[in-house]
Amino acid sequence: MEHHQERSDHRSQDLPQVLVIKPPPVLTLFEDKFISSKFQLLKAWESTLPLDQFLTNYAGSVRAVLCSGASPITADIIRLLPSLQLVITASAGVNHIDLTECRRLGIAVTNAAGVFSDDGADAAVGLLIDVLRKVSAADRYVRNGLWPAKGDYALGSKLGGKRVGVVGLGGFGSAVAKRLEAFGCTVLYNSRTQKPSVPYPFYSTVLELAADSDSLIICCGLTAETRHMINREVLLVLGKQGVIVNIARGAIINEKEMVECLVRGEIGGAGLDVFENEPNVPEELFGLDNVVLSPHRVVFTPESFVAASELVVGNLEAFFSNKPLLSPVIYE
Amino acid sequence: MESIGVLMVCPMNSYLEHELEKRFNLFRFWTVPEKSAFLATNKNSIRAVVGNSSAGADAELIEVLPKLEIVASFSVGLDKIDLAKCKEKGIRVTNTPDVLTDDVADLAIGLMLAVLRKLCESDRYVRSGKWKKGDYRLTTKFTGKKVGIIGLGRIGMAVAKRAEAFSCPISYYSRTEKPEIKYKYYPGVVELAANCDILVVACSLTEETLHIINREVIDALGPKGVLINVGRGPHVDEPELVSALVERRLGGAGLDVFEHEPEVPEELFGLDNLVLLPHVGSGTVETRQAMADLVIGNLEAHFLNKPLLTPVV
Numbered sequence: 138m139e140h141h142q143e144r145s146d147h148r149s150q151d152l153p154q155v156l157v158i159k160p161p162p163v164l165t166l167f168e169d170k171f172i173s174s175k176f177q178l179l180k181a182w183e184s185t186l187p188l189d190q191f192l193t194n195y196a197g198s199v200r201a202v203l204c205s206g207a208s209p210i211t212a213d214i215i216r217l218l219p220s221l222q223l224v225i226t227a228s229a230g231v232n233h234i235d236l237t238e239c240r241r242l243g244i245a246v247t248n249a250a251g252v253f254s255d256d257g258a259d260a261a262v263g264l265l266i267d268v269l270r271k272v273s274a275a276d277r278y279v280r281n282g283l284w285p286a287k288g289d290y291a292l293g294s295k296l297g298g299k300r301v302g303v304v305g306l307g308g309f310g311s312a313v314a315k316r317l318e319a320f321g322c323t324v325l326y327n328s329r330t331q332k333p334s335v336p337y338p339f340y341s342t343v344l345e346l347a348a349d350s351d352s353l354i355i356c357c358g359l360t361a362e363t364r365h366m367i368n369r370e371v372l373l374v375l376g377k378q379g380v381i382v383n384i385a386r387g388a389i390i391n392e393k394e395m396v397e398c399l400v401r402g403e404i405g406g407a408g409l410d411v412f413e414n415e416p417n418v419p420e421e422l423f424g425l426d427n428v429v430l431s432p433h434r435v436v437f438t439p440e441s442f443v444a445a446s447e448l449v450v451g452n453l454e455a456f457f458s459n460k461p462l463l464s465p466v467i468y469e
Numbered sequence: 470m471e472s473i474g475v476l477m478v479c480p481m482n483s484y485l486e487h488e489l490e491k492r493f494n495l496f497r498f499w500t501v502p503e504k505s506a507f508l509a510t511n512k513n514s515i516r517a518v519v520g521n522s523s524a525g526a527d528a529e530l531i532e533v534l535p536k537l538e539i540v541a542s543f544s545v546g547l548d549k550i551d552l553a554k555c556k557e558k559g560i561r562v563t564n565t566p567d568v569l570t571d572d573v574a575d576l577a578i579g580l581m582l583a584v585l586r587k588l589c590e591s592d593r594y595v596r597s598g599k600w601k602k603g604d605y606r607l608t609t610k611f612t613g614k615k616v617g618i619i620g621l622g623r624i625g626m627a628v629a630k631r632a633e634a635f636s637c638p639i640s641y642y643s644r645t646e647k648p649e650i651k652y653k654y655y656p657g658v659v660e661l662a663a664n665c666d667i668l669v670v671a672c673s674l675t676e677e678t679l680h681i682i683n684r685e686v687i688d689a690l691g692p693k694g695v696l697i698n699v700g701r702g703p704h705v706d707e708p709e710l711v712s713a714l715v716e717r718r719l720g721g722a723g724l725d726v727f728e729h730e731p732e733v734p735e736e737l738f739g740l741d742n743l744v745l746l747p748h749v750g751s752g753t754v755e756t757r758q759a760m761a762d763l764v765i766g767n768l769e770a771h772f773l774n775k776p777l778l779t780p781v782v
Contacts (some may be wrong), residue, residue, distance in 0.1 A: 162580055165603075259586060262582065263611075266575060285732060294754060296755040318634065319631045319633065431591040432595050436576050
């Protein structure tokens, strides 16, 4: 594949290059959206060279990198990109970027916050209803021909009137809360800081939130503080009828402890789009009817992907035109 | 009241059975091997019938129960009760409105989300062990989709309220336009179907609404349209629906009810753009208890000569 790199070096148009180590899903599915008059893509994954060698040979003047969960931007990678000024991710999550190192070196970071909120929230509510009302399990029951054979399906649990604790009240959390209100749920939340303009009761710890909730919806980012924040203690306090939905990052929950709680019936159920070691999912969950599993695609709609692509390209074009970035990540 | 005979026509709820047994002389019709003989023997002691969405009190049953005073349905739907016959004979009829409205509406939205976002299909996919990294299949966005509702009663309005929280524009068809309602009215079901993305059946089953979802409506809804039925199976011309789904002339469906429950057309089992549920619209512990309490409350009120709680006739 090296001739491809030589060809791009001799390109007559001298467009600035945007490094892509591995293509994010939006690029794989909507590559035509990334054609621009302001930049060209430097596709590291198409080279047979080991990554560090490729970067040393070809990425010395690269000012921007488009990354994804599959290609984290670590301090080591940053060290190999001496001209780097911008890290762009097509995801809302930024846990795969060494933000501390970026901040230290004055490297800007943009993400795709906002464009995924509706789809993420829709799926979170869908998963919660699915677990409480046993939608997937009952669908399986019908498809297996059990309705005539075994009679009526088991009763589920009413969503209306439930106290739902939202963990993280950013774009996703707010969108989830707004939807749940229409079902007659009482929304409670935990966030790093209390938000004064918000009508929902605030709980300063996840443990206190879980103690007062029937269900928890995880909508926060993965950071050092939130890693394994949902553990056995929190789950036990959520209780035997408690349901947890995770649309954020698998590692926010101590997966081993959650699986144990589910298998032992110590919590009521779970709706999970994300896992600690995707695409591996603990097989103990496959035998449980009170668990609904999803392969990390709560934001996988054409609308979200097109919007994310446009936001990525918008940020890149702004950057290369010396205009303000559209969706910079603000460091706290 | 222990001598009052109450005929429960099919199993529906063990709490209800238990409570009725405490108060009345409860007959469980489904346990009787010779039904005609049983009715002949007990007809003079049966003063109440308790039915549900599967079975109620048709003309035949009403005729053989000369002492029947009240039919209490463990459902809001009345399609299994011969209302005209009850009116004619002065038999009271009660149902269970309001207490199940939320659950049915919640399930309608749950079905929409499960069909569009392929939640059941995703769950099957992960459980099969086939999930690999780099497997990107897109699903259909729900927020902002146009939702058309047939029947804007309690359940229809509750569905609309929930869908609005997802920024879905709401339109409806009902027997008469409701001028106080801000949603867009269509004077015909075909027109409604042609102008929405998701069509929800939320009306009661009557002679007029039998097969209200027919080939013409299905064609108008189209290959990107989704049908959600939380009404009654006979609202839909089921063979037409099945062929439309198999031939991909209809985009998808979320079905809680079928024409011949518990039979569900097997051609549907292999399709991934469907969710099939075993009539669980009101199927939560909380709501079934509330429904049972209404049935008991209505029967008690009747036999104590007090006003009925939720009379229909």
